[in-house]
Amino acid sequence: MQLYNLKHPSQQVNFSQAVTLGLGKDRGLFFPSEIPVLKNMDELLAMDFVPRCKVVLGAWLADELGQEVVDKLVDKAFNFELPLVKVNDKLSSLELFHGPTLAFKDFGARFMAQCVSHLAGDNKLTILTATSGDTGAAVADAFYGLENVNVMVLFPKGKISELQEKMFTTLGDNIHTVAVESDFDACQAMVKQAFDDPEVRDGLHLNSANSINISRLLAQVCYYFEAVAQFYREHQQAPVVSVPSGNFGNLTAGLFAKAMGLPIKHFVAATNSNDTVPRYLQSGSWQANPTVATMSNAMDVSEPSNWPRVEAICQQLDWPLSLISGVKVDEATTSCSLKQLEAQGYLSEPHAAIAAQGLEQVMAEGDKGIFLATAHPAKFKDVVDRELARDLPLPPELEAVANKESLAVPLEADFEQLKAHMFKLLA
Ligand SMILES: *Cc1c(COP(=O)(O)O)cnc(C)c1O
Secondary structure (H helix, E strand, O other): OEEEEOOOOOOEEEHHHHHHHOOOHHHOOEEEOOOOOOOOHHHHHHOOHHHHHHHHHHHHHHHHHOHHHHHHHHHHHOOOOOOEEEOOOOEEEEEOOOOOOOEOHHHHHHHHHHHHHHHHOOOOEEEEEEOOOHHHHHHHHHHOOOOOEEEEEEEEOOOOOHHHHHHHHOOOOOEEEEEEOOOHHHHHHHHHHHHHOHHHHHHOOEEOOOOOOHHHHHHHHHHHHHHHHHHHOOOOOOOEEEEEOOOOHHHHHHHHHHHOOOOOOEEEEEEOOOOHHHHHHHHOOOOOOOOOOOOOHHHOOOOOOOHHHHHHHHHHHOOOHHHEEEEEOOHHHHHHHHHHHHHOOOOOOHHHHHHHHHHHHHOOOOOOEEEEEOEOHHHHHHHHHHHHOOOOOOOHHHHHHHOOOOOOEEEOOOHHHHHHHHHHHHO
16 A cells, blocks of 8 residues: 655655554655555445455555455454444434444554554554543553553543543553643643654654554544445435544545445535534635534544545545535534434434534435444433433443543653653653
């Protein structure tokens, strides 16, 4: 697989290099020089999920890694259900939250972890990352127990919910966590300092494994195939697909799937009040406002980092940007959507409710649609309990961690302390 840097097209790398580097020169995103097209779509859609993932990812990676390695990575990464649940005659929900940390980020993170560990071989790597919530849990869980990778996650002490914190601070083994006595920005600044410090970067073989990593996006392509496969068992038409969007990695993966030949009629990019993209699709002018806090806080992003990839796909395939409808859903409408879904017997959470609402607004007469449900309702228990006047039980995955002891080490927001701590633990 060959990729190029969207900011400096002369920088060309293979998949292994793109995974290891994360970003290219000037923080440019890596983008595939060619998107493979799959034939025999009917046959492919008739396959089971895991064997189909091997074909889909093999089309990108087999030339570089070998199909046997691709098969091994898929077997280790994809080991949970993703049901398409019918809400009504027109609307179905693809539930992507049945992984170990109950969020769709498990898909990307688990495959990335397997790729990073495979590529590291006999070298020992350190993944260093800062989190303000969900990503830390998905990444920590995905790397947990991998022998050649240590993970260090920084988070702002007391600034994330106790349950969220426990999802990654109770693992132990190769997962090290630090509670920084400051805010998320300070955590990010310390991570950046570590990457800028040659002693730490080279001495501990740092790798960022962040959300723009190409291995995550390729993994996410797979669930679009599963969505359409399940949809086709009931409907003989291409669906409209609605994606609750923050950094737009999820939508990027959907566009890759369509470019590979998957029949998807139209996309909805549904956002909360952080609506840079819906406004851009309307007006053609990119105007990012300051980020505002919403109920769907995993989508509180006003400068989505994957957007250049969305544009690059449309350009490469000569698709008009009107293939994507942008819909902004404000807080009051999110709340209405949650209640409407509940009234139809479907318990949801704010991110999926926004996607469902976007679909309702965009679907034309005769269309049928799928919205992506990206988190388990219990992960947003506070909001769901409040909006729907409920008291959701904790699923067993959350119940189990709620009773465990946090292993996080408290540190001040001081890089030298972090550095000493890292060398003590990891060198
Ligand atoms: C990260 C996240 C999103 C946004 O996905 P992007 O790929 O960043 O657009 C939506 N919902 C949930 C629950 C998330 O954690």
